[in-house]
Amino acid sequence: MNEFALLITSIECGLIFSLPILGMFLSSRVLKVDDMTLEGSFGLGGALTALLLSQGLSPLLAMPLAMLAAGAAGFITALMHTTLQLNVLMSGIIVTTGLFSINLILAGANISLASHQTIFKLCSFMTDYKLLFLALFAFACVILVRWLLTTQVGFLLQATGHNPRVVQAFAKSPTSFLTLGLVLANMLAGLAGSLLVQYVGFFSIWSSVGTIIITLAGLMLAEMLSTRVNAALIAGAIMYQLVIALTFELQLNPNWNKLITALFIIALLAGKKIVTEKD
Amino acid sequence: MKIQKMLLLTTGTLMLVGALFAFKHLRKQPTHQFTVGILQTASHPALDAVREGFKKQALAKLGDVGFIEQNAQGSTSNAHMIAQSFNQNQSIDLVLAIATPAAQAMASLNSSKPIVFAAVTDPTAAGLTGQNICGATDSINVAQQCALIRELTPNAKTVALLFNKGEVNATSMVAQMEPELKKLGLTTIQCCVTNESEIPAAVASACGKAEVILAPIDNTVASTIDFIAPMARSRQIPLFVSDNLLVQRGALAARGVDYFTSGMTAADLARHILIEHQKPSALKTITPECNTVFVNKDTAHACELTVPQNFGDDVQVRTVYDE
Numbered sequence: 001m002n003e004f005a006l007l008i009t010s011i012e013c014g015l016i017f018s019l020p021i022l023g024m025f026l027s028s029r030v031l032k033v034d035d036m037t038l039e040g041s042f043g044l045g046g047a048l049t050a051l052l053l054s055q056g057l058s059p060l061l062a063m064p065l066a067m068l069a070a071g072a073a074g075f076i077t078a079l080m081h082t083t084l085q086l087n088v089l090m091s092g093i094i095v096t097t098g099l100f101s102i103n104l105i106l107a108g109a110n111i112s113l114a115s116h117q118t119i120f121k122l123c124s125f126m127t128d129y130k131l132l133f134l135a136l137f138a139f140a141c142v143i144l145v146r147w148l149l150t151t152q153v154g155f156l157l158q159a160t161g162h163n164p165r166v167v168q169a170f171a172k173s174p175t176s177f178l179t180l181g182l183v184l185a186n187m188l189a190g191l192a193g194s195l196l197v198q199y200v201g202f203f204s205i206w207s208s209v210g211t212i213i214i215t216l217a218g219l220m221l222a223e224m225l226s227t228r229v230n231a232a233l234i235a236g237a238i239m240y241q242l243v244i245a246l247t248f249e250l251q252l253n254p255n256w257n258k259l260i261t262a263l264f265i266i267a268l269l270a271g272k273k274i275v276t277e278k279d
Numbered sequence: 280m281k282i283q284k285m286l287l288l289t290t291g292t293l294m295l296v297g298a299l300f301a302f303k304h305l306r307k308q309p310t311h312q313f314t315v316g317i318l319q320t321a322s323h324p325a326l327d328a329v330r331e332g333f334k335k336q337a338l339a340k341l342g343d344v345g346f347i348e349q350n351a352q353g354s355t356s357n358a359h360m361i362a363q364s365f366n367q368n369q370s371i372d373l374v375l376a377i378a379t380p381a382a383q384a385m386a387s388l389n390s391s392k393p394i395v396f397a398a399v400t401d402p403t404a405a406g407l408t409g410q411n412i413c414g415a416t417d418s419i420n421v422a423q424q425c426a427l428i429r430e431l432t433p434n435a436k437t438v439a440l441l442f443n444k445g446e447v448n449a450t451s452m453v454a455q456m457e458p459e460l461k462k463l464g465l466t467t468i469q470c471c472v473t474n475e476s477e478i479p480a481a482v483a484s485a486c487g488k489a490e491v492i493l494a495p496i497d498n499t500v501a502s503t504i505d506f507i508a509p510m511a512r513s514r515q516i517p518l519f520v521s522d523n524l525l526v527q528r529g530a531l532a533a534r535g536v537d538y539f540t541s542g543m544t545a546a547d548l549a550r551h552i553l554i555e556h557q558k559p560s561a562l563k564t565i566t567p568e569c570n571t572v573f574v575n576k577d578t579a580h581a582c583e584l585t586v587p588q589n590f591g592d593d594v595q596v597r598t599v600y601d602e
Contacts, residue, residue: 007299009363013356100445100473109447110379114386114406200359201387202406204380205445206321207355225288235288242295244357248364249302254350255322268291 008131010245014218014238015134016199019192020211021218021237022141023185025229028219030149031181032161036092037077038215040099041070041186043208045193047103050111050203059119063194070190071183073099078179104205111203118198130199137195138234141188146229148184157181189215214240217265224272239268311345313372313553316365318385320378321353325501325522325538329377329397332542333549340550347371351381358384366390373549376414379405379447386412393552393559397545398538400448400496402564413552413559415544417496419521419535420569421452425459425493427534427572431584432491432517437466439485439492441507443499444471452495452521460493478503479510486514493519496536504528508578515582526573531582534572541567572596 020038027035045066052062073095080091123129148154156177159166164174189211197203214237222236243264247257315337319326330348337344347368351358362384365371373393376382382396386407396407396414407414428435438460442449453469460467470485470492472478478499485492492511494500500507501522508529511518520526521535544565551557574586574596588596 005367006360006364007296009360010299013360016356104444104473109445109450110383110405112383112404112406114383114408196356200355200384202355202380202383204355204383206353206380210354224291232288235292239291239295241356241360242292242299245360245364246295246299246302248349248357248361249299251302251347251349254319254348254352257350258352271287271291 006245006249007242010241011238012130012134012199014241015131015138015234016192016195017211017214017218017241018138018234018237019141019195020189020215021222021233022145022229023188024215024219025222025233026145026157026181026185026188029227030158030161031178033081033088033178033182034092035074035077035182035185036089036212037073037095037099037182037186038092038189039208039210039212040092040096040103041073042189042193042196042211043103043205044073044099044106045070045190046197046203046207047107047193047205048190049194049197050107050113053113053116053118053198054111056116059117059122059198063119063191066194067187067190070193071187073190074182074184074186075179077186078182082175082178100205103208107203107205109205113198113201113203118201119195120198134195134199137191139231141191142229142231142233145184145188149229153177153180220265220272221268224268240265312343313341314345314347314370315549316368316371316374317346317348318358318361318365318374318376318381319348319350320358320381321498322350323498323502325496325498325524326377326398328524328538329542329545330375332539333375333397333546334542335539336543336546337549340546341553351384355380355384359387362388362390366392373553375545375549379407382407382412382414395545395548395552395559397541401451404451405447410558410560413548413562413564415541415548415565415567417448417536417538417541418566419452419496421455422459423569424519424521424534425456425463425465427532428460428465428491428493428517428519429463430587431519431532431574431579435465435490435517437468437489437491439468439470439489441470441472441481441485441492441494441500442497443473445473446497446499449495449497449500456493456495465491472499475499475503478506482507482510486511486516489516491517491519494521494525494530496521501525504530512578512581517582517584518578523571523573526575529578530575531578531584532572532574534569536567536569 048066048069049062077091077095080086081088160174160177167174218237218240221239222233225232247260349361366388376385376396378398385394394412398417400418457467470481472481504525517531520530520533523533523537526533579586
């Protein structure tokens with residue numbers, strides 16, 4: 001078991017990050033808008049969870065609340081985009097910037113959850129519970145989103161991205177579907193933030209910085225495998241974490257880690273291009 | 280097409296997993312008597328000083344010791360992964376965790392490997408209280424540090440506290456500093472930033488509103504000291520810091536932590552654990568003694584201040600730096 005610990009950890013981190021990747025898929029691929037709010041709502045989910053858990057609230061309550069708050073962040077981005085006509089990238093960045101302060105006000109710079117209840121401690125009666133639990137969450141979310149996209153709402157969400165006029169032809173408002181999509185995407189990111197905080201046992205204000213890179217890279221890796229909502233999204237997230245784990249195992253000068261990660265992604269994307277050209 | 284993609288997925292993942300294991304086995308086999316894994320939260324001058332201080336002292340006191348250095352570059356999940364990698368690395372005898380998030384990541388594994396932390400301000404609040412954990416804090420004597428302002432600038436009325444709200448070490452220290460400064464009859468204003476790019480505006484604002492700037496232990500301030508110190512100096516605003524090394528870089532004065540020494544203290548703890556086989560829980564958390572006042576003579580001159588030579592019996596004043 002000990003031999004595989006790093007592998008398991010990579011998979012577990014990948015499972016957590018597959019949720020914002022799923023959110024990024026919803027916003028970037030289904031709605032065709034790139035939502036940068038995900039980074040902020042990932043942090044917000046973590047900050048609120050840490051605050052509520054440190055106040056003694058049950059994780060079963062804290063996690064839905066964190067998701068709701070993150071969804072609200074997405075709602076604000078959508079509102080800025082639809083009512084103020086702001087560029088969606090800009091709105092996302094503004095909300096993420098603002099959320100940094102909100103997160104600081106909520107949780108401060110660092111909260112330790114060592115002596116507080118977390119969802120993982122709740123279900124520690126199973127062996128390998130973290131992996132199983134996270135896999136359950138990730139797959140459940142993928143299946144839910146996949147199912148959602150087959151419903152009428154899902155059809156309209158996809159239409160909003162492809163051609164808003166189609167949505168109008170059905171006498172529905174593309175604005176409300178865009179809003180719904182962004183709220184859902186951010187709820188997924190918020191859930192991931194909440195899970196990460198509980199998984200590592202502490203909240204740090206810096207932990208959400210860079211989430212958007214992990215998310216975009218993971219999504220691109222996933223798209224090498226499939227452009228639809230399925231296990232490929234989870235695989236992409238896990239592959240990205242494996243690359244990171246690998247840079248640690250290489251034991252080179254730590255300053256090189258990010259460059260190695262970047263080069264690895266370039267190599268994989270080049271691989272993707274070759275494969276798609278063959279098709 | 281579907282099959283090709285499946286193949287790609289399988290090969291890709293297998294290659295990664297394979298490489299992970301290959302590197303695990305190919306990595307340099309330990310040839311040292313002791314191996315210390317160093318998990319650093321981020322790249323930063325003070326944290327780097329801790330690492331160098333530790334390495335210097337460890338080489339002197341532990342003899343044949345090797346280091347495996349990793350840096351989480353600020354990311355929580357990276358810190359967790361490195362901690363896991365250290366934990367399963369049989370050759371690592373002890374882990375040095377530099378700064379709070381790294382120590383928390385290591386502690387959360389409930390590993391049996393001894394953990395020595397350094398550059399942690401409040402280990403209890405950070406939850407670093409396990410059986411196999413001990414370390415050196417970077418907390419300072421806040422009252423003495425604040426009294427230094429009265430000694431050097433007796434006429435000051437308003438103190439601007441310059442710090443990053445996102446750093447737990449800074450915020451907790453500011454919370455202690457504010458009542459101390461009030462006791463001394465000083466008014467405080469907070470000039471907070473959330474990242475390095477906001478420092479110029481914050482310093483300009485601080486210089487306009489207060490006669491003195493005081494910075495707690497703060498990574499953002501430390502990283503931007505080469506901007507802050509000359510600016511405060513050019514406006515004749517005395518800049519007090521809590522990290523002694525920053526005085527050398529142009530701040531006026533400090534009575535605080537020397538991160539290099541702090542790293543050496545952590546190495547002494549490592550020696551107790553590895554050579555004398557003491558249990559980490561039996562070793563106390565070491566708080567640095569701050570009985571040296573560091574004053575930058577040039578800056579004092581620029582601010583037209585006279586430096587009193589006597590701060591108390593056991594206090595040394597160091598005004599010269601051998602750069």
